[in-house]
Amino acid sequence: MLKTRHVNVNLACMNSTSGAAWYAQLAKPFFAPPAFVFGPVWTVLYVVIAISFGFVLWQYLKRRLPFGVLLPFILNLLFNVAYTPIQFGLKNNALASVDVLLVLVTLLWAMAVIWRRARWVVYANLPYLLWVTFATMLQFSITWLNR
DSSP: OOOOOOOOOSHHHHTOHHHHHHHHHSOOOTTOOOGGGHHHHHHHHHHHHHHHHHHHHHHHHTTSSOHHHHHHHHHHHHHHHHHHIIIIIIOOHHHHHHHHHHHHHHHHHHHHHHTTTOHHHHHHTHHHHHHHHHHHHHHHHHHHHTO
16 A cells, blocks of 8 residues: 655745755765855855846847747746755655756756847856756755665
């Protein structure tokens, strides 16, 4: 007989100490940064994302860019926002690995489609790309070590 577990994913769950405690006890690779690094890094990256992605949205609303250029930016934000509830709410490393890979793929897609129209958006998002590449390797390593 299969046992199922009810999981309540909400903002309280994402910010709960149980999610942080669960993550703290996971086996991590040697290159995992200390937990206090993530907050400042993401704060800076979210400012860059807000400015550059906001520019793309504004250009779309002004009919200067087609929806096909906006789409990967939207998907990137959705996958980015989904990561925290998946990792810390559901406590699902495998699904978090898929999600962070989708963040990376949609970011690369977004950078490719905006390149010819607004190169500064690509340059501004290089730190985001570097961090997401690192985060993808980190998440896959954590998933592997805790299988």
